[in-house]
Amino acid sequence: VDAVMLAKAQAKLDKKTKPLGSLGRLEEFARRFVAITGDLQPDTAKKIVFTFAGDHGVVEEGVSAFPKEVTPQMVFNFLRGGAGVNVLARHTGAEVRVVDVGVDFDFEPTPGLIIDKVAKGTRNFAKGPAMSREEAIAAIEVGIGLANRAKAEGVAMLGTGEMGIGNTTPSSAIIAAISGKTVKEVTHRGTGINDAALSHKIRVIEQGLAVNKPDPRDPLDVLAKVGGLEIAAIAGLVLGAAANRQPVVIDGFISTAGALIASELNPHVKEYIFAAHESVEIGHRFMLDRIGAEPILDLKLRLGEGTGAALAMGLIEAGVKILKEMATFEEAGVAEGEY
C-alpha cells in the first residue's frame, strides 16, 4: 500500500480534537483504509460479507459433531435471513451474499444465492487428494470473480465467511502442512466435539498428511490436497480484493486458512487484510502472525459464517468516520495540548 497516503491520513487524524494517537486502533483502521483505497475521504457505506459454502469428503471419517446435511440446511437459513451472520450483518449494515462453491446438494436458482459450484464437495483427504489442482484453481477463481464484481459495483469493503460441516479439519491440515507444526498443536474442537472425537480428528488429519504429502513451498498443492472449496474461494476473494485495492475483512479460523493460502501465494495481499477476531481454535494465532494481522475483536466467537467479519466491519467503519467526521482543533476553536 501507499506509504504517502498512510502519512497523509495520520496527519489528518493528528489535527482532530483529541490527544495525539488517543483513538488507538480506530486511527490504524482509518489510516490503513486510506492507504489501501488511495482515498483520503473513503466511502464505507457498501459492505458485503461473502459466505462461501462447501462440503467435505473427510466428514465420512466422523470428524464433526454435525451431519453433512447441515451445510445445505444452513444455506437455506442464510437465504431466509435467520442465521447469525444475517443478524450481525443487518446490525452493521452489511449485505450477505451466499455462494455455493461446493455443496453436495443441487440448489434451485434462488434470489440471494450465487451458484458457482466447482464440485459437489471435496473428496475424503484421509484417502487421497481433496481436490485436483484444477479444481482448487477454479474455486480460487470463483472468489476472484466475486471480488471483481464487487469492485465494479462500488463496494467499499469485503468480508469473508464460510459454511461447511467439517471445515475446521482441512483448516488445521493446511496450518500443519504450512507451519510444520504437529497436527495436535493446531487442531481443536471445531463446533464442539469431545476429547475422544478430538483425538480421532487429529489422527484423521495425520493420516491425510501422510497419504497426500502436501508440499509446504507450494500453497496450491497444500490447498488442493488437504483444503476445501470454500477455503479456496476465500483465498481467491482475498487475492481479488488486494488486486483491486479493496480492504478485506477475514472472519475466524477457516477464513484465516483461506487468507493464509492467499498470502503464501502472494505476500503483498497481507497489507489489504483486516483480521476480524481472535478465534477460540488453536492454530489461529500462528496464521495471524504469519499474515501479520492483529485481530480486532476478542469475543470468544467460534461460529464462522462471517459473523466476526460483520461485527469488525462496523468497527473499521467507525475508524474511517473518525477521520471523515471529527472536527479539527482549528474548526472547533479548541486549544492544542503541549506534549
Place this chain on the structure above:
Amino acid sequence: VDAVMLAKAQAKLDKKTKPLGSLGRLEEFARRFVAITGDLQPDTAKKIVFTFAGDHGVVEEGVSAFPKEVTPQMVFNFLRGGAGVNVLARHTGAEVRVVDVGVDFDFEPTPGLIIDKVAKGTRNFAKGPAMSREEAIAAIEVGIGLANRAKAEGVAMLGTGEMGIGNTTPSSAIIAAISGKTVKEVTHRGTGINDAALSHKIRVIEQGLAVNKPDPRDPLDVLAKVGGLEIAAIAGLVLGAAANRQPVVIDGFISTAGALIASELNPHVKEYIFAAHESVEIGHRFMLDRIGAEPILDLKLRLGEGTGAALAMGLIEAGVKILKEMATFEEAGVAEGEY
C-alpha cells in the same frame, strides 16, 4: 440480577442455529441484558451516552498537557457534534447528552446541554479536599436524577463518558486510596505527558493523599477528598441505572473510577455494569477486577468522552439481536449436532 432469567435467556440461545455457546461473549451480553431488565425480548433501540464535564483545581499543579480552558471548549465541540464521542455515538445509534456538573465556565442555556452545576470545578486536592462531602453527594445525585429521567423516557441502555482536563489525576488518586497500591503503580500519562511530567503528577497525587488522608472504607470520603464532580456524577448514574434495572456501559479509566466508587458504596451495582474497553492507563485493570467486569473491546483507546462506551453499546446490542432475531433449529429445519 435474576438467575432464573439468566437461565431462560441461555436456554433460548441454545435453540438457535449454531453450536452451543459458539457466539461467546455475544451470548453473555444477551443473557446479562435479559437478567438485568427482566425482559426476554429486551428493546435496545434507545441508547444514551452521558458525557459529564467538570474541572479540576489540581490542574494548577501542572498535571495535564492541556490547559483547563479546553474543558468548556470541548463542551462546545460536543454540542456541535464534532467530537469523537459524537461521531461514534452517531455510528452506533446512540444519543449524546452533555452534562455540566462542574465546569469552571458559565454556559448559556443551549439545546443538548444539561446544566446541573454543583460547583465551578473542584478545589486543588494537593492542598486540601477537592470537594465537601455535600458537594460530592450533590454531584452523585445529578447522575441518579439523569438515570431516573432516562428510565422514564424508556431508554434501553445508558453509557458513561466524561470531559475534564486533568481528570486522570483524581482517578489515579481514587484507585491508590481504595487499593492501597502505590501512586506510581496506578498513575500513567493521561492525554500524553512526558516522563518528567509523569513523575511530577505522581508527586502531586502522593501529596494530595498525604494532605487529605482519605478513608478507604468510606468511598464518599475518598470521592470528596481526591475525586471530581464528573466522577461523582458517573458514580450516581451507575447507582441510578442499577436501581432502575438498566444496563450501564462504562467507558474507560475515569468512568471506571466513578463506577468503582458506586460499587464500593453498593456492591450490587456490579451486576448492571458492562465495561466498554481495556484502557491504556495502568490502574484500570485493578478497578475492573474489583468491579468484576471483563472489558468488551481492546482498541488501545485513551480519549474518554464516552467513545469506548458508544462502540461497546453497538456490540451489546448485537448480542441482544442474536437472542431476538436468530432462527431456531426447529424454525430453520436444521439438524442439531451431537455433543
